Amino acid sequence: MSTQFAEETLEETLSFAPVCRSEELEPGWGEALLLEGAQLALFRTDADTFYATSHHCPTSSAKVMARGILGDTVVEGQAVATVACPLHKEVYRLDTGACLNADSPALPVHKMMEVEGQLWMEQIK
Numbered sequence: 208m209s210t211q212f213a214e215e216t217l218e219e220t221l222s223f224a225p226v227c228r229s230e231e232l233e234p235g236w237g238e239a240l241l242l243e244g245a246q247l248a249l250f251r252t253d254a255d256t257f258y259a260t261s262h263h264c265p266t267s268s269a270k271v272m273a274r275g276i277l278g279d280t281v282v283e284g285q286a287v288a289t290v291a292c293p294l295h296k297e298v299y300r301l302d303t304g305a306c307l308n309a310d311s312p313a314l315p316v317h318k319m320m321e322v323e324g325q326l327w328m329e330q331i332k
């Protein structure tokens with residue numbers, strides 16, 4: 208299967224859109240992205256796992272999550288990647304968006320996948 212066919216297949220059947228090359232994201236850091244009018248935060252963990260969330264903190268709506276502090280913790284015996292909001296330090300799971308240290312709304316998350324160095328994100332509906 209050619210790369211072009213694979214990309215077209217991904218875009219059409221899974222509703223994923225290309226966002227950037229994986230090497231454009233620094234390990235252990237986040238970047239802000241404006242995609243179709245939506246402000247997003249992309250993260251690359253030190254373990255080279257990629258996540259996409261809203262750039263808006265769900266607690267205050269401040270557009271700060273791309274500057275959040277990456278970390279990890281253990282939930283029910285399983286290691287999970289987290290991001291702490293840079294303002295008030297509420298901690299969110301990067302896989303589900305659930306807030307782990309406060310009774311706060313979840314951080315919206317979007318599925319990501321990497322294919323041959325290209326990052327794809329589930330399209331925002």
Ligand code: FES
Pocket residue numbers: 264265266267268269292293294295296297
């Ligand atoms: S602004 Fe994000 S936790 Fe307060």
